[in-house]
Amino acid sequence: MRAFNFYKSDDVSNVRLQKYFRIFSDHRVPFRLYGWQRSEESLKFDFNESAHYLIRGGGYGNKKKLVMKYIGFTANLLLFIIKNYKKIQNIENIAVNFDTALVFFVTKPFTKVPYIYEVHDSFALSYSMPSFLKKILMKIDAHIMKNAKYVIHVDKNRILDHKHNNIIIYNSPQDYFSGKFEKRELNHSFAVIGNISEGRGILSILAFAKDNPRVNFTLIGKFYNLSLKQDFVKLNNITYYDYLPQAELFKKILHCCGIFSLYDPALEINRLAASNKVYDAMMLGIPVITNPEVQNSNFIVSEEIGLTVNYNYDESWGRLKCDSFIEVSKRLGTNGRRLFEKEFEFKKMVEVSLLNNIK
Structure with missing residues (x-):
């Protein structure tokens, strides 16, 4: 070779x-x-x-x-x-x-x-x-x-x-489970990973976190706005880590019930986003949450591996705060894992x- x-x-x-x-x-x-x-x-x-x-x-x-x-x-x-x-x-x-x-x-x-x-x-x-x-x-x-x-x-x-x-x-990951995937308990906690910036819906996520102190959030990645970082880390329902090697990152979010993959639709390339977070979520058996303007949201919804909310925080986010979302998450996550094993390793x-x- x-x-x-x-x-x-x-x-x-x-x-x-x-x-x-x-x-x-x-x-x-x-x-x-x-x-x-x-x-x-x-x-x-x-x-x-x-x-x-x-x-x-x-x-x-x-x-x-x-x-x-x-x-x-x-x-x-x-x-x-x-x-x-x-x-x-x-x-x-x-x-x-x-x-x-x-x-x-x-x-x-x-x-x-x-x-x-x-x-x-x-x-x-x-x-x-x-x-x-x-x-x-x-x-x-x-x-x-x-x-x-x-x-x-x-x-x-x-x-x-x-x-x-x-x-x-x-943009899919290597299999963290090495083909030996096991279902596990999920917590009412959401993951935000990768580049953490205004163009990735972080202001909407911040508003959601402030309104729902009983819901937890794990943030792993690089903040480009340090004042925004301070707004997050002072909240009691936020756990923040800087960049981690991928295996460590996956370990930190294993029990989350959703991974955010939001993109500002005002920028054309964002509507074509091929986010690795979609495939990370599929591999982990966790649903992905995106906004409807992103082109692959059609794939996410039709395959029932995640759901959409509006890019700007509003009532469409309401179902995420309900305790019953855990059961929805398990079903969508199972669908995603099955599809990952079939096509996307x-x-x-x-x-x-x-x-x-x-x-």
């Missing part, structure tokens, strides 16, 4: 990278990450020895500083490819997201370095910008895909052109769709 290099403006704490690295390690496939060490927290995570960081620090907070760091990362990646193109021509290079893939695309005419483009979110749809600029970026993105060896998507609704060598690897998708295609 050929070696793989991953290139991403992130570090080894990234959940999806951790899943890839675990599978590659199990299969004894050589791999390396060329990335951006956003914080010292990444040193606590597995596979740190496989990372080579092109830039360090400044991964969160001030927007101007972030922009400068992105420019620094991109410039260093460009220099890395130019200096090492002969070494990496015979390696499977996975460029994650637009910022990284653009560098491979621009340098390919003279370096001849092939690349696999993994698209988590469309760059043009991820930010508010003038429509003419959005169209230009989408055209550039289409050319990047056209020149890629394969294009990996995190959801089938992200495929814009079926002419490419498309691979779908959903990450390890199987990587083995069948990626590793079997590349020998």
